[in-house]
Each structure stands twice: as C-alpha cells, then as structure tokens.
Amino acid sequence: AARLRFAKLRHQATPEDVDYRADRGLDRALFMKLLGGDWINAHDNLAICGPSGVGKSWLACALGHKACRDDRSVLYQRVPRLFAQLALARGDGRYAACNEPWAMYQLLILDDWGLGPLNEQARHDLLEILEDRYGRKSTIITSQLPVSAWHGVIGDPTYADAILDRLVHNAHRIELSGDSLRRNLPRKA
Template identity: 95%
Template sequence: MLAHPTLDKLNAMGLAGMAKAFGELVANGEAEHLSHAEWLGLLLEREWSSRYDRKLAARLRFAKLRHQATPEDVDYRADGGLDRALFMKLLGGDWINAHDNLAICGPSGVGKSWLACALGHKACRDDRSVLYQRVPRLFAQLALARGDGRYARLPRTLGHVQLLILDDWGLEPLNEQARHDLLEILEDRYGRKSTIITSQLPVSAWHGVIGDPTYADAILDRLVHNAHRIELSGDSLRRNLPRKA
C-alpha cells in the first residue's frame, strides 16, 4: 500500500488527525503486527481526539475565562471552607442539565473566580457553550452597544450560552438601566440555561445592591431560588503570592 497517496486523500477529506496517525504507524515497524481492526481503531481514535481538541479550543476561546483554571487544579485543602463533595457534584454537570444556577460568595481573594472558571472549563470539556463576564464591565459594554447598534446582538449571545459566568457581582449599586438589562438577561435564561454568579456580598445583601424593590424581587426570584450555593471564607490567597521584582 502506498503511504503518500493515502495521506493525501486523508488530508483532502479533512481527516488531519487520522492522516497524522497513519504517517506515524507507517513509520513504526511494530505497526506491521497490528490487525486491520487495530489499525482502524487507532486511526479513528486519533481523529476523534483531534476533532475534540479543536472543538474544545474553540469553546475556550469563546468563553474568555478569566483564569486558566481546571478541576484538577482545585486545592480542596486550602482553608476556604470549600465543600469538596458539593463541588465534585457540581463538576458532574447535572445542575446545568437542570438549568439551575450557582452562587459563589466570600471575601475578596478566596478563590471565587478561580472556582467559577474551573467549572466553566469543565463545561467546555463537556461540549457546553460558556461565556465569562465581569459584571461591571458587562454593563459598560451594554451601554456602548446601545449607542452603536449592537445592543440586540449582545443580550442574545448572553441568553443563548449554556453557562454564563457573572463575576464580581455587587461591587456597586445598580442604576436604572443596569437593573433593566440584568432582568432581561435573566428572564431569557430562566428555566432554559444556567448562570454562575460570584460576589463578595452574601446573598442576603443582594436585594440592597439592586436598589429598586420591584426589580430586586424579580431579579432574585429568577436568580436565587433555584441556585446552589458555595460559601467561602478565610484570608485572601493573593497575600501568599510571591511579589514581582
């Protein structure tokens, strides 16, 4: 069998992973001892892995996660009060299938954003669409989009992703337009998609951040009542990071 024509055909059909594996097998003397079924199995496995890696890379680019955190990086021994059993259950993703939400609360620097990004990374690995947004920057983006004609497209994107991460919620009170925008986003997602929200404030203080009682009741009803909760504590992990020269 001629190797080069086969490689050309595999590449022409877009089977880059299979073509690379084929070239390696031909160059490997031990490959002569493989059966046809074993050859085919190895080629298919490499092609599947190649396509999965490309799709995962695309999902991670779209997600724009703040931290390159993965579930394997989570330190359950850190003194932050993380419930390992709960977090492992969340990594399973059933709560996303059920369109539940997740609130991660605790003081600054205890790892809220890191945990949210680790869950986002796992969701990308599970072939789910994810998008990370810092809340203060999100409202600024929405205000700009309203002025340049992109407003309709941005909320549509926020509404369609399977997991939306809203980081740094509650740093400042919401104004009238921000309240309206947040309610519209959550209304589009309620019962259809899942949202992670991180905050330095406890959930009991969120009503005051929203400001208007009517909007606050509507927003929290869509966000909190079906939300799992992680409560973290302890000193900032940033204090333990080495200082830059």
C-alpha cells in the same frame, strides 16, 4: 479547545488544580458534584460568595473549564464590564444585537457581582438577561456580598424581587470565608 477560546475565562483554572486544603470553607463533596454538571443539565444556577481573594472567580472558571470539556458553550463576563458594554451598545444602536447572545450560552459566568449599586438601566439589563436564561440555561454569579445583601445592591424593590427570583430560586450556593489566597502567591519583580 475552541470552546475554551470562546469562553474567554479569566483564569486558566482546571478542576484538577482546585486546592481543597486551603482554609476557605469549600465543601469538597459539593464542588465535586457541581463538576459533574447535572446542575447545568437541570438549568440551575450557582452563587459563589465570599471575601476578596478566596478564589471565587478561580472556582467559577474551573467549573467553566469543565463545562467546556463536556462540550457545553460557556461565556465568562465581569459584571461591571458587561453593563458598560451594554450601555455603549445602547448608545451606538447595537443594543438588540448585543443583548441577544446571552441566552445562547449553556453556562454564563457573571463575575464580581455587587461591587456597586445598580442604576435603572443596569437593573433592566440584568433582568432581561436572567429572564431569557431562566429555566433554559445556567448562570454562575460570584460576589463578595452574601446573597442576603443583593436586594440592597439592586435598589428598586420590584426589580430586586424579580431578579433574585430568577437567579437565586434555583441556585446552589458556595459560601467561602477566610483570608485572601493571593497573600501566598509569589511576588513578581
């Protein structure tokens, strides 16, 4: 319970609630294997890509929930908010203290990657986070963009090569498709 509180998962998703019947291209065997957690022990990463509303964040949180159950430290963070926090910390002198904790979590979930192009500082911050984690910890990244488009979002070719080498080199991939699952949710009055 304490691990779940500290993880700050966006969704109260559990592995038992994953809907494999939804037409979104989720490979049940692969997802069940990922729930086992061996990829976290191996310090691999996971990229979950697909259009808006197909459950990328929800699936990432279900994996995070299972990791918490397995007594692993987890932190969920939306990428746009992460960069805003780091920029604010840089402005008020807390950057070093704010940047250090990313390396300590066994699983870091970076949600909503690639919503907009990265500026110079965001590229640098992301590279530092991934460098501290590479080969030591695991990262889940969710994106509406396919991995092939990530280079363009990063912008600078040198940074893009370095970031993608640390992120995608040892990453499992889930490619989702289909219509938004939010259409089936009941509307609130």
